[in-house]
Amino acid sequence: METELPASSTAPSASRKKRGEGHTRRDEILLAAKTLFLEEGYDAATIRKIADRVGVSAPTLYLYFQDKEAIMLALCDQTFGRLIERIAKIEKTVTDPLERICRFGDAYARFGLEHPDEYRLVFIGNNIPEAVRKVGHRMPIDDPTRPGVGGALVFSRLVAMLSQLEASGVKLNYPPDTCAELCWMGIHGVVAALIMKPDFPWSNRETLIQGMQDIVINGILSRA
Amino acid sequence: METELPASSTAPSASRKKRGEGHTRRDEILLAAKTLFLEEGYDAATIRKIADRVGVSAPTLYLYFQDKEAIMLALCDQTFGRLIERIAKIEKTVTDPLERICRFGDAYARFGLEHPDEYRLVFIGNNIPEAVRKVGHRMPIDDPTRPGVGGALVFSRLVAMLSQLEASGVKLNYPPDTCAELCWMGIHGVVAALIMKPDFPWSNRETLIQGMQDIVINGILSRA
DNA sequence: CAAATAACTTATCAACGTTAAGTTATCACC
DNA sequence: GGTGATAACTTAACGTTGATAAGTTATTTG
Structure with a gap:
């Protein structure tokens, strides 16, 4: 009667979890x-x-x-969590507003290139569901535990940094929101290109990252 | 016996095509x-x-x-053909090298936003066949009729424009190749962001496009 | 021991891209 | 004006997909 042999054949067949686990x-x-x-x-x-x-x-x-998408969203939160930690550390250790933003861009680009697959999962990719594509929205962080707001937190920190920079007396060419978007888009462009076309004979990586950083920073600072 | 009433009910039921059509x-x-x-x-x-x-x-x-993707690729070729035409027109009508590059960026960004699906498939997609994934490589445009090489042609025009700009006596902060990469990455960053996160409350589109254009151009030109 | 219920499975659904196999309509030719 | 080749098209179905309903175990609690 095959009383009990716990799936001795091929299946992984993890054992049933106990009540609270x-x-x-x-x-x-x-x-x-x-x-x-x-x-x-x-x-x-x-x-x-x-x-x-x-x-x-x-x-x-x-x-x-709830569905496949919810699994994806949970993973996005994990990944963003690590990036948020790094940024929080920068905000604690670096005081100069401009230096902060440079460090932010550097950390962001480095994070993306160190975790290309996860970055691709969240920011690139043509077949991911609607809610995942919305990761990164800044407005409705009504419920910080809701899946998918990690990116919003990251972006909101950049906006905050730029507001602080403006508050410190530095004149910007655009509102802080727009500056943040332009900064992010520039760095994201570099990261996305390097990740998506790794075989392309790009110029030196550090040159591109540093170059885009210089370009964007100089571009948003009002020329004295 | 319902001899013949040619689908008079609901179905569109296009008439069968004749032999050669x-x-x-x-x-x-x-x-x-x-x-x-x-x-x-x-x-x-x-x-x-x-x-x-x-x-x-x-x-x-x-x-x-052959499959669903082939339909999309055929549409991409149609669409990219129009972009190449636009760029060719710019190269013919605009003589000033710097102006050319500005017009290029504008046409490129506008094209991407007007055709988000085609743009995504060619420049952002990660699940697409080999032939399309390598689009954007400047080196091997071996077969111009192969689906998806439109992007390569486009990028090669940008490199040419920057070389001409340098040849015209303008000093650049980086080699023309690197400049082209940074230009493209910046504009691509804007387009990709707007396409991939269309629901994000971005700043004004025109501001972002024009802003990135200004930033990148200024960042590339050696400050006199 | 027995009721409650967390943890899990089997059977099934509709929709998807795609293929196989058969059917009709049109054309070239005798 | 028939006849055969074949372009143009359809019906039926396959294998997967994400997802649901309903039933089954195993554990915990009273």
Whole structure:
């Protein structure tokens, strides 16, 4: 009657979690999903593949996440969390407003290039769902625990830095919001290009990053 | 026996094409696909919807295109052809090297925002076939009729313009190649951001485009 | 031990891109 | 004016996808 042999054949078949330990399974799903997303991209990483890697059935994922998109959003928050930490550290250690912004750009670009797949997952990619594309919005941070607001926090720090720079007496060519957008777009352009076309014979990476940084900073500062 | 009433009910049911006029149907498909892509985006514009709009069955599309992506690529070629035309026109009508570059940036940005889906597929997409992924490389434009090389031609024109600018006696802060990369990265950053996060409350579009243009041009020109 | 319920599975759905196989209409030719 | 080749097209279906409904275990609590 095949009383019990706990899936001795091929399936991973993770053991059933005990009563209060659902979050463990949730973390397992996130880890598997992250790996698969980075290995194969959002579309190719199907619910069934993720479930297989965890060792459970596909519908089990829906016990822990509302839909596939929610898994993606949770991963975005993880990634943004690390970047937010770095930026918070800069804000604590660096006092000069202009120096802060330079360090921000440097940290941002470096973060993107150090985690190209995660960066691509959040900022690039043509097939990611609507809500994920909205990651980075600055306005509605009504609920800081809501998935997907990590990017908003990052961007809001840049806006804050530029407001402080203006408050410190430096004249800007545009409002702080617009300056922040232009700064981000410039640096993002560099990071995105380097990530998406790694085989292109680009000029030296440091030259491009530093160059774009100089260009953007000089461009927003009103020429004395 | 319902001998013949040619689909008088609801279906569009386009009439069958005569012998040599398959290309007519092909154009109809392209038009319907373009409309639907722009109305609902690449994913939401399903094969069945396109076929419905044309008035034929879904598999009929596969008589004219290898797959869904081939339809998109054909549309890309149409669209990029128009951008190349615009740039060629600029090169013919505008003589001043600096003015040319400004006009290039303006045309490029405007084109990207007018054709977000095509732009995304060629310049941002990460899940697309080899032939398209390498678009933007300046080196190997071996076969100009191959789908997707439009971007390479565009970039090569920018490099040429910057070389001409330098040849005209203007001092640059970087080699022409690097300048072209920085120019493109900056403008691309704006376009990509506006396309990928259309719901973000960005500043005024024209301000951002013109601003980035100013910033990049000023940053490239050696300060006299 | 027994009720409650967290954790999980099987079976199934509609929609997707795509293919196989069959059907009709048109043309060239005798 | 028939006849055969074939362009143009359809119906039926395949394999996957994300997602849901409904049922089944296993654990905890009283």
